[in-house]
Amino acid sequence: MLTSSAANQTGAALGAMAFPVIGPVGVVAVRQLVSAAVLAPIVRPRFRGLSRQQWLPILGLVAVFSVMNVSLYAAVERIGLALAVTLEFLGPLTVAVASSRRGADIGCAVLAGIGVVVLTNPGPSTDVVGVGLALLAAAAWGCYVLLNRSAGRQLPGLQGPAVASLLAAALWAPIAVIWFIGHPPTPAALALAAACAIGASVVPYITDLMALRRVSTHMFGVFTSINPVWAALAGWLLLRQQLAVHEWVGIAVIVASNVLVSARR
Template identity: 50%
Template sequence: MNRSDSPLAGRPGRGFAVISASALSTQSGAAIGSLAFATFTPVGVVAARQVVASIVLCAIARPRFWRFNPGQWRAVGLLAFFFAGMNTALYSAVDRIGLGTAVTIEFLGPLAVALLSSRRARDLLCALLALTGVVLLTRPGPTSDLLGLGLAAAAALCWAGYILTNRLVGQRVPGVQGTAVATLLSSAAMVPIAIIVLWEVTLPPEAFLYAAAAGVLATAVPYALDLIVLRHITPLMFGLGMSLNPLFAAVVGAVFLRESIDLLGWTGVVLVVLSNALTLAGGARRPRSPEIDLQADGAAVR
């Protein structure tokens, strides 16, 4: 199908709807995966996600890893570390402080990368908005789950590292081969931990279904949607859709997981989403190709 023949071509509204559906699928998958935390543990659910991600990406990219040179392997290995760390820290945070709060804090990672790479005065306002939003949402104090907040901050740090490393991998390895191999390495590192969990605990059948659903909804579906829609929308549109993730996470957490966020907390979520949107609105540019833009943003594969 030619780009001009696509139902998304020339219809930014449809493109935005698809990328929003991708974000909603990601957060729905995380919510379903959290239902298995009590028995499968967050690490076990992450392992299932990583396996699904590696299967999907390797099937698409068909990486020729045997041709990688030492420099390529070093970059891919670092990417695998950030990939596994990002998801493990996020899911562990979700288990302690809830989906909406954890995802909102995690989005400080890509926001920080965007702000630090810019010299615009208005980005200072975006940074202040984001920090104000996080303070309103978390309101840290003596009774706060500091470990949970720290894990969410670690997820944000890993996501920032993932984005920067993904750019390096994109320069050294053609297409998405490097990302595919990184997911394979990260899943190989996580699987032994999942085996130990399975050995120590007798899991109910639904735990496997929840973990598998998390892998499909939070990895396979978003990746497929993002890869398709990036061919027909601008990076601005893609970024604005991705910035809705904290809002979707808060809504999904409130509706399906019965997580409680008060009015100040919702205000904080909206401020973080707004800061992301303002940052992206001022730095939009056309992608050279969907693969390059996908790797540069590091958003589709999480």
């Protein structure tokens, strides 16, 4: 679980290092193509015999992959890795709270809302677009949790994400060609984007599946809370992104909210 979260945020930071050359769209395009190229021979997804009920969550995942990654990386470019990932983290937290009727969990949701206010420190200088993109990524991540759960119930192993990754790669291939004509990539930028794909997609897919076979989903949720912390460290070490005191406080409040919701279960 620690490996998954560390790889995810380190990969995101490496991808952000390629933004000056190929931008968020270029990084997402390479990430989708490389992820599919690695997952396909490992999982060997099967397209034949899939029912309409199985196709629906897969197609939903294709849309969610694109929206989640583009909006997150666009937010990272504007407001930094730690803030973007922490706000995106509200997605699965919302799903967890929405499935509960306990007053304490509702209180945790309110606490998370306070954390968002402290983290973003609304004012004239607030990057509203960046915050909005991060919240869009949060909504997409929440949908990803629900769709992946549905696909996991209907398809064995990593079949659902693997099929969705291949379809997403097919969707992004022409976009990549058009984008790179206007934004010629360098070998270094392509290598960073490929490392992002391995760290932020392939490794989490595999390690999350292995972890969920050994621990409960609630324990997994507790450990997922470390993602914003890893993002802050990766942003500091790799991107030289410093955080103010109020930003650390906001991250801590949101992380604590998720820990409380997960641990109570």
